[in-house]
Amino acid sequence: xxxxxxxFEVLDRTSSTAxxxxxxxxxxxxxxxxxxxxxxxxxGGGKLKRTATSTELRAALAAEAGxxxxxxxxxxxxxxxxxxxIALMLPSRGDEQEDTSLHVWMEARLPSLNALESSERIDxxxxxWRPLPRGQVFLVNKLLTGSLRVGVSHRLxxxxxxQWANLPTDLVAHRLSGNWAPSATAFRALxxxxxxxxxxxxxxxxxxxxxxxxxxxxxxxxVGEWLAEWKWDGIRAQLMRREGExxxxxxxxxxxxxxxxxxxQAARDLPDGCVIDGEILAWTLDEAHPLPFAAxxxxxxxLKPGPKLLADTPVRLMTYDLLExxxxxxxxxxxxxxxxxxxxxVEDRRPTLMLSPAIRAPDWTALTAVRAESRExxxxxxxxxxxxxxxxxxxxxxxxxxxxxxxxTIDAVLLYAQPGHGRRSGLFTDYTFGVWDDDALVPVAKAxxxxxxxxxxxxxxxxxxHTIDRFGPVRSVEPTHVFELAFEAIQASSRHKAGVAVRFxxxxxxxxxxxxxxxxxxxxxxxxxxx
Numbered sequence: 001x002x003x004x005x006x007x008f009e010v011l012d013r014t015s016s017t018a019x020x021x022x023x024x025x026x027x028x029x030x031x032x033x034x035x036x037x038x039x040x041x042x043x044g045g046g047k048l049k050r051t052a053t054s055t056e057l058r059a060a061l062a063a064e065a066g067x068x069x070x071x072x073x074x075x076x077x078x079x080x081x082x083x084x085x086i087a088l089m090l091p092s093r094g095d096e097q098e099d100t101s102l103h104v105w106m107e108a109r110l111p112s113l114n115a116l117e118s119s120e121r122i123d124x125x126x127x128x129w130r131p132l133p134r135g136q137v138f139l140v141n142k143l144l145t146g147s148l149r150v151g152v153s154h155r156l157x158x159x160x161x162x163q164w165a166n167l168p169t170d171l172v173a174h175r176l177s178g179n180w181a182p183s184a185t186a187f188r189a190l191x192x193x194x195x196x197x198x199x200x201x202x203x204x205x206x207x208x209x210x211x212x213x214x215x216x217x218x219x220x221x222x223v224g225e226w227l228a229e230w231k232w233d234g235i236r237a238q239l240m241r242r243e244g245e246x247x248x249x250x251x252x253x254x255x256x257x258x259x260x261x262x263x264x265q266a267a268r269d270l271p272d273g274c275v276i277d278g279e280i281l282a283w284t285l286d287e288a289h290p291l292p293f294a295a296x297x298x299x300x301x302x303l304k305p306g307p308k309l310l311a312d313t314p315v316r317l318m319t320y321d322l323l324e325x326x327x328x329x330x331x332x333x334x335x336x337x338x339x340x341x342x343x344x345x346v347e348d349r350r351p352t353l354m355l356s357p358a359i360r361a362p363d364w365t366a367l368t369a370v371r372a373e374s375r376e377x378x379x380x381x382x383x384x385x386x387x388x389x390x391x392x393x394x395x396x397x398x399x400x401x402x403x404x405x406x407x408x409t410i411d412a413v414l415l416y417a418q419p420g421h422g423r424r425s426g427l428f429t430d431y432t433f434g435v436w437d438d439d440a441l442v443p444v445a446k447a448x449x450x451x452x453x454x455x456x457x458x459x460x461x462x463x464x465x466h467t468i469d470r471f472g473p474v475r476s477v478e479p480t481h482v483f484e485l486a487f488e489a490i491q492a493s494s495r496h497k498a499g500v501a502v503r504f505x506x507x508x509x510x511x512x513x514x515x516x517x518x519x520x521x522x523x524x525x526x527x528x529x530x531x
Contacts, residue, residue, distance in 0.1 A: 002099045003031055004039055005135045011043075011150045020152060024160035033184035034103035040190075041182040042106075044157040048146035051113040052121055054082055057141065060125040061086050077473060080419025080426050083141035087134045106182070110144050155394050165191035170206070170393040178203040178253055204238045204249040205275060205323050205331065206393040210383060210400035217403060218364050220384065227335060227387050228359040228367055230379040231402055232318055233293050233489065233503075234281040235300070239263065239317060239353075241270040242327075248280075256280075258304050263317050266352035270345065273327030277391075278319040278356070285314065287351060290378045292491045293503065318356045319346050323391055331391035338391070374405045380488060381405045407486040408502075408528060410520045411511055413441055414481045417463045418474045420448060428463045428475065429456055431507075433485060437498070437522040441479055444498045444525060445487065450507025459510075482514040483507050490529045498522055500529045 010023040024043070028036050042048070058072055067089060079085045100109070109128070113121050129137050142148040158176060162169040175190050220226060236251035246264045248256040258264075260280060270276075282291035282299065295313050299305055322330055322342040330338050339355075346353040359382065361367035367382070374381045381404035389399035412433035420429035430448040434441040451459065459481075469476040486508050493501035500522075511518075 001102050001105060001132075001136050001139065003027065004035065004102045005133075005139055007039070008139060008150060009135060011152055015151075017156065021156055021160045021163060024152070024157065025163040028161060028164040032101065032103070033187045034107075035101050037182035037184060037187035038102050038106045040157060040161065040176070040187065041180075042143070042148055043150065043152045044154045044176070046182070048143060048148065050146040051110050051144045052125060053118075054145070056118055056121050057082055057086060057125065057145070060122045060129075061089060063122065064126045064129065065089055065091060077470065078426075080428075080473065083138050083145060083147075084426075086129075086141055087138035090129055090134075090137060092134075103182075103184075105140065105143065113144065158394075161190055167191065167194075173206040173393050174203070177206050178249065179255070202240065202242065202245075202247050204240065204253065205277075205391075207236060207238075207251050207277070208321075208392045208400060209395040210385075210402040211395055211397045213384065213401040213403040217368065217384075220364075220401075223361060223364050223367060225387055227339070227383075227385045228361065228370075229320070229356045229383045229385070230359070230374070230377060231381045231383050231404060232279045232281055232290065232356070233378075233380050234279040234290070234296060234318070237278060237280050237317065238323070239267055239270075239276040239278060239319075241267055241272060241274040243272065246270075259299060259302060260315050260317075261305075262310070262315060262352050266317075266349050271326060273324060274345070275322070275324035276317070276319050276342065276345070276353075277321040277323055278317045278353075280315055281318055282313050282315050283351075285312075292378075292489070294491055294493065294501065316352050316354060319353055320356050321391060333390070334388045335385055335391075336387040371403060371405065404488075407488055408490060409484055409486050409508065410435065410444075410525065411482050411514060411518060412444065412485050413479050413516045413519045414477060414483060415441060415443055415479060416474055416476055417459075427456055427460045429460075431483075433483060433505075434479075435498075435520045435522050435525065441516075441519075442498045442522055444496075444500065444522070445485055445502050445505040447485060447505045447507050451510065455510055479516050482511040482516060482519050484509050484511050490525060492526075492529045498525070500525045 004027075007023060007027045011020050014020060027039060031039065058069070061067065061072055062069060072085070072089070075089060076082055076085045079088065113124065116124065128140060132140065139148070158169055158173045162172045165172065171194060172190060180186065237256065238249045240247045240249065246267045248260060248263060250256055263280065280296065282296040283289070284291060291313070296315070298309060298313055299315060302309060319342055321335070322338045322345065324330055325341060330341070343355050346355055359367070359370055361370055371382050381402065384401040384403055386399045392399065412435050414431055415434045416432035417428040418430045420427055430446065432443050432446050434443045463475060463477055466478045466480065467475040468478055484507070485505050487502040487505040489503040490500055492499060495501070502525075
């Protein structure tokens with residue numbers, strides 16, 4: 001654990017991407033394979049199971065350090081992160097008395113908590129903490145609560161592995177895809193030579209992601225060199241037909257077995273060795289247009305949807321690309337060729353499997369006019385893909401662009417704030433905003449991105465001195481500040497007090513020029529949701 005704690009400290013203290021990549025590559029070269037495997041999993045965003053509750057952590061701290069509950073609560077509210085609060089409040093330790101391997105913590109120690117009663121867990125936590133220095137106490141607590149974040153992306157972990165193994169990043173990314181399980185053997189296999197059967201089995205291909213188009217669209221050159229498609233709002237997925245089995249993988253590399261049986265049924269007679277990239281969408285019963293993403297969410301949470309849900313919320317796979325055909329990797333072939341082959345594959349499987357329509361336009365001006373119809377068509381804008389492009393890995397700029405319509409914007413009042421996570425755990429960075437419903441401010445959105453470091457620090461100081469109530473880590477503040485928020489979509493929602501739900505809200509700017517009376521009204525959001 002000592003070596004991993006040192007790596008974590010380096011990653012937490014630098015904002016340099018190159019420095020983070022180099023530090024991870026050095027760690028992979030030096031650490032035991034079992035430890036390195038768990039570092040890959042944890043840093044790459046693998047899901048961690050919570051093995052102790054916050055109540056148990058607080059109780060263990062109170063018993064070990066002798067602090068009153070009110071002091072622990074006050075300290076936690078100030079620090080904003082329970083794992084860090086515990087590490088700071090425990091008595092100072094001397095030199096480290098043990099160095100249990102990371103893989104032992106992950107495979108034996110932490111899982112052992114599940115079999116214990118709560119009082120036994122509290123006693124064991126105290127026993128674990130005693131020989132550990134402060135940094136390792138923090139890490140152990142983060143791991144057992146399942147909330148370790150350190151500003152490292154999955155892509156950066158892949159790059160560090162590729163640097164360590166001296167292999168192409170695309171190959172490493174593919175080896176990590178799917179249900180990669182951390183072990184010493186699995187870690188060593190990441191660095192092995194490329195095999196002829198590299199793409200066999202149930203492992204999906206890494207997804208190619210489009211970049212936001214931030215320059216003038218005319219800078220892309222001749223419109224005839226590009227494929228334009230609608231940008232659909234669904235679940236990006238790969239449909240795989242191999243060895244007589246059908247598997248659906250989400251972009252988050254989760255198997256969706258049984259959740260969308262109509263898609264699996266439509267794929268049963270696809271040729272073996274076939275992998276299709278597409279978007280799962282909920283669709284209206286009259287085949288007119290896609291349903292909002294919220295309708296699709298009803299299906300996501302059901303491992304085995306019942307007949308009524310299947311009938312009320314039908315789905316389809318809007319297919320984009322053909323990644324594998326008859327067991328052959330097609331990704332290096334031009335998009336135009338892959339798309340032509342895909343069209344012939346799905347032609348007789350409509351509407352459950354259908355080709356994403358190509359949008360024809362003689363020039364960029366005409367295509368811009370088509371893009372203006374996006375919201376009427378229940379889409380987010382356009383996708384632009386170079387017709388001669390290969391299917392790349394990750395978000396590599398140049399060949400695929402997402403040309404989204406301008407977001408909706410509102411002016412809203414800051415109502416609540418709570419601490420962030422990771423490097424921002426000691427600052428109030430997660431905000432709740434409201435708009436006017438007659439004479440009352442009603443919460444409509446939560447956002448935690450869009451302000452720079454100076455604005456965050458200034459707002460944090462203001463929040464601490466203008467708190468009017470507290471609810472655990474959440475602070476209610478005086479309604480004083482107005483912010484301009486952007487969001488991609490809005491719809492009616494019975495689950496929210498305001499009756500509407502916005503999608504992907506974020507802060508555009510701090511409107512110091514506006515008073516709270518100038519904030520928007522809920523009626524306007526309801527009008528947008530109904531339109």
